[in-house]
Amino acid sequence: MKCPQCNHEQISGKFCGACGAPLDQSTPVGNAEQAATASTMGNQSAGSGKESVEKVKKMSGDYGQGALRFLKQPSLAFHTGESAFAQGLVTLIIYMAAFSMSLYFLANSLFKLMGMGFGEQASLPFFNISSRLFLVSLIGLVICLASLFMMARFMGLSLTIKQLIAQYGSLVTPFAAINVLAIVFGLSGAVVMTMSLLGVSTTFVLTVVPAIYIYHKGLLLNADRNVFYWSTGTSLLILFISYLIWDWIISDMLDKVDSFLSFF
Numbered sequence: 579m580k581c582p583q584c585n586h587e588q589i590s591g592k593f594c595g596a597c598g599a600p601l602d603q604s605t606p607v608g609n610a611e612q613a614a615t616a617s618t619m620g621n622q623s624a625g626s627g628k629e630s631v632e633k634v635k636k637m638s639g640d641y642g643q644g645a646l647r648f649l650k651q652p653s654l655a656f657h658t659g660e661s662a663f664a665q666g667l668v669t670l671i672i673y674m675a676a677f678s679m680s681l682y683f684l685a686n687s688l689f690k691l692m693g694m695g696f697g698e699q700a701s702l703p704f705f706n707i708s709s710r711l712f713l714v715s716l717i718g719l720v721i722c723l724a725s726l727f728m729m730a731r732f733m734g735l736s737l738t739i740k741q742l743i744a745q746y747g748s749l750v751t752p753f754a755a756i757n758v759l760a761i762v763f764g765l766s767g768a769v770v771m772t773m774s775l776l777g778v779s780t781t782f783v784l785t786v787v788p789a790i791y792i793y794h795k796g797l798l799l800n801a802d803r804n805v806f807y808w809s810t811g812t813s814l815l816i817l818f819i820s821y822l823i824w825d826w827i828i829s830d831m832l833d834k835v836d837s838f839l840s841f842f
Contacts, residue, residue, distance in 0.1 A: 641668055648751040655748030656794055660740040666747020669754050670719060673783070676757035678711035680764040680772055687767035717823055718784055722746075725815045726788050733808055735795055749787050753779035784820070785813045 580587050581594035581601060588594070594601055644665045648655055658665075686702045723742060730737040760775040789809040796805030 641665060644748075645669065645751055648748045649755060652749050652752055655745050655751075658741075658744050658748055660738065660744060662744040662748060663740040666744040666750075669747040669751050670743070673750055673754040673757055673779075674712050674715040674719065676754060676761055677715045677776060677779075678708045680757060680760035680776060681711050682708045683761060683764035684767065684769065684772045687765065688769070691767060718780070718820065721819045721823065722784050722788055722816055725812055725819065726791060729792050729808060729812045729815070730795065733792070733796060733799065735799060737795070746787070746791060749791065750783055753783050753787075784816055788816060789813045 581597065584594065584597045586594050586596040591601060641664075644662070648669075655666075682702070682704060685707065686704075689702050723746065726746065727737065727739065727742055730742070756775050756779040760772050760779075763771040763775065789812055792812045793805050793809035796808050
């Protein structure tokens with residue numbers, strides 16, 4: 579306990595042992611400091627949490643504005659730099675996630691439809707299937723980015739990995755939106771619409787967009803160069819590597835799916 583008159587500290591008692599002043603027994607030594615420290619820490623924690631929320635809101639808002647801008651005018655992606663790396667990377671992640679989820683929801687809807695009337699309806703394992711579909715889309719994008727980077731190097735273009743992801747990812751924005759739309763049709767079990775949307779987005783993202791990207795970059799570097807063949811070669815390179823990967827990995831996955839379906 580601390581005397582309010584002379585600041586003398588003692589363990590107990592109603593009066594100060596130094597000056598005799600009455601003591602406030604409800605305020606033991608150190609309680610004021612502990613309360614002040616706790617209050618300070620609480621304020622700091624609340625302030626830190628508020629700052630984190632505001633930061634997330636700002637990042638989400640900035641991404642939304644950027645995505646809307648590239649959705650309206652995709653050609654703006656050619657003018658972005660490494661500062662838009664996060665924008666492009668998030669767009670590619672959304673593209674892959676929407677691709678895997680739309681296929682999962684479609685397969686799950688068909689699975690429930692096939693099992694109708696045979697007792698309690700079960701769902702397909704979400705993580706097990708969607709993670710494999712996500713991996714398939716990831717492999718496709720990695721092949722595409724690697725082919726683009728190699729072609730850019732062969733052409734003598736000054737291009738970094740961050741700049742490539744920023745620009746290519748921004749160009750993919752409209753097709754990420756198509757994949758998100760495919761989720762809705764996948765949930766409803768609309769096979770034709772879901773597969774049509776995914777087919778269009780996959781074809782453009784893996785073949786058409788890379789060709790346009792190399793063609794545009796080639797024209798900026800040297801208009802007299804045969805950029806048509808470079809852009810066409812990029813698409814052919816992507817298709818060739820994708821075929822090798824499909825024959826090596828994806829065929830094994832299809833065998834497992836066939837084994838799974840053989841039980842029905």
